[in-house]
Amino acid sequence: MSRARQSVEDRRLRLLKGACPVHGNGMSQVNVLKVDGRIVNLVECDRRACPIQGIQEHSDGKIRLLPQYAGLLEQNELLSA
Numbered sequence: 001m002s003r004a005r006q007s008v009e010d011r012r013l014r015l016l017k018g019a020c021p022v023h024g025n026g027m028s029q030v031n032v033l034k035v036d037g038r039i040v041n042l043v044e045c046d047r048r049a050c051p052i053q054g055i056q057e058h059s060d061g062k063i064r065l066l067p068q069y070a071g072l073l074e075q076n077e078l079l080s081a
């Protein structure tokens with residue numbers, strides 16, 4: 001990764017645009033899941049070897065990162081090596 005640090009705000013903005021918060025690549029549907037009775041898309045970063053996944057609501061297209069990646073939006077230190 002070229003940038004040593006990324007701001008949490010940068011990551012939030014990328015995710016709002018439907019992109020991987022770390023790489024800015026698009027996130028593509030890889031599966032369909034049922035969560036709390038709703039059908040949602042499981043989406044994953046298009047970048048090879050990037051494991052970041054999220055849940056995309058059908059209603060508004062909004063993506064929420066899976067819990068194990070949620071920390072990316074809360075602190076700068078993760079994945080910043």
Ligand SMILES: [Zn+2]
Nearest residue numbers: 020023045050
């Ligand atoms: Zn990525």
